[in-house]
Amino acid sequence: MPKELEVKIEFSKKIKNDVYLIGFKSAYIASSARCGQFLHLKVDDKITILRRPLSIHKIEKNLIYLLFRVRGRGTKLLSQCKKGDVFDAIGPLGNGFHVPRPTPNAQRILVAGGMGVAPLVFLAEKLREIRSPKSETRNLILLGAKSKKEVLAESEFKKLGFEVHIATDDGSRGFKGSVVELLKEQLRTYNLELRTNIYACGPKEMFYEIKKVLEKYPQIQAQVSFEQFMGCGLGICYGCAIETKEGYKKVCKDGPVFDLKII
Ligand SMILES: Cc1cc2nc3c(=O)[nH]c(=O)nc-3n(C[C@H](O)[C@H](O)[C@H](O)COP(=O)(O)OP(=O)(O)OC[C@H]3O[C@@H](n4cnc5c(N)ncnc54)[C@H](O)[C@@H]3O)c2cc1C
Ligand code: FES
CATH class of the missing domain: 2.40.30.10 (Translation factors)
Structure with a gap:
């Protein structure tokens, strides 16, 4: 409450x-x-x-x-x-990320576009807690930034045992290009035996790009967190409504996290 x-x-x-x-x-x-x-x-x-x-x-x-x-x-x-x-x-x-139960042979890929990294450290803490000790669990974070100076929270994810991959628009650090292009690269070596979940936060446009990438991987589940303009924040004013495949949804109450399938 x-x-x-x-x-x-x-x-x-x-x-x-x-x-x-x-x-x-x-x-x-x-x-x-x-x-x-x-x-x-x-x-x-x-x-x-x-x-x-x-x-x-x-x-x-x-x-x-x-x-x-x-x-x-x-x-x-x-x-x-x-x-x-x-x-x-x-x-x-709001409704946060759905955190899965410990699953053998799982892979979790967090995708942060710029400031979208903000909610993902809390999520990474939770995912680390539910890491299955008996089996292989691969936790990755893909951090997107304009340049190396703008990379955020790298050490936080390392401390939590995440593999950190960086994409910068200007190529000053890591992969040169967008964080979604980096995701595409990562998925090229995707191990089908790993049950994969993607959790993303960043600009809206990034979600549509991820959706396009995932057309090839229908088995991968993705959740995305929206940063929409807000009024009341309590589900009353409809100031934050977005159109989804399931009708209008309020980012403040139904979200900010949604299953990418309905976007
Ligand atoms: C659920 C949720 C969680 C968020 N979490 C974070 C967070 O952890 N860290 C963080 O830095 N930001 C976060 N944001 C965005 C943050 O709320 C806005 O940046 C902030 O409200 C801007 O307020 P302001 O008074 O500084 O800017 P304003 O004076 O209100 O606006 C300044 C400029 O920013 C633009 N702007 C303002 N809000 C947004 C927005 N939501 N999306 C796109 N453009 C906007 C305006 O068009 C304007 O050009 C979140 C947003 C939501 C909905
Ligand atoms: S901000 Fe008022 S309904 Fe979401």
């Missing part, structure tokens, strides 16, 4: 360029949040009337971390917050 909470900033750090990491304590969110869920933050009453949605990036003990890029006024204000500042957050909200 989502709750409206007053949270106090414990931690605020510039990660690179315009990307920030903030943390606050909440035993409630730590115990109730599922990976892929988000918080709706009241950043300021006067300048930004609407709340701003941010994914839960990771949870360590009772410390909740949010990773975000400064886009406009709301995220700018958030980037300026200091230890001790208090703000209002509603959450955890």
Whole structure:
């Protein structure tokens, strides 16, 4: 159940360029949040009337971390917050990633387009927990960025035992090209005996490209997390509705994570 909470900033750090990491304590969110869920933050009453949605990036003990890029006024204000500042957050909200039960011979491929990496660290923590000790489980993260300077959270995934593959648009690091082209490359050596799940977050266009790639692999299941504009965040205003094969869906309530098949 989502709750409206007053949270106090414990931690605020510039990660690179315009990307920030903030943390606050909440035993409630730590115990109730599922990976892929988000918080709706009241950043300021006067300048930004609407709340701003941010994914839960990771949870360590009772410390909740949010990773975000400064886009406009709301995220700018958030980037300026200091230890001790208090703000209002509603959450955890939305339908997160469906995490499979431990399966022998499984492969999980996480695909992050730029800032889409934000919810995937929390997911990676969960996937590591359910790793089947008896059998081969391959966990990969494909990190897409414009250039090597913009690669995010690489060390987090390494710590969690993930194989990290990087794609940069300018070729300054790893594979030169988009993260979906990198996925295509990875799937060329795809072992059919591994049960494969894909989890992606990034721009909408990326999901359509993944869908095209997966036409050749109907056995692969994929879940994608949308970053849609939001109003209420509670399923009331329809401000976040997207058209799917199953009719209109609300990103805030039915999502933000959807099965790629219905997109
Ligand atoms: C469920 C969900 C989870 C999200 N998680 C994260 C996260 O973990 N980290 C993160 O950095 N961002 C995340 N976002 C996006 C984030 O909510 C927006 O960047 C933020 O609301 C922008 O607020 P602002 O006041 O800074 O910008 P605004 O002043 O509102 O807008 C600035 C510019 O950004 C564009 N913009 C704003 N919001 C979006 C959007 N959702 N999609 C595309 N363009 C947009 C506007 O068109 C405008 O040009 C998430 C969005 C959703 C729906
Ligand atoms: S933001 Fe209001 S219904 Fe989703």
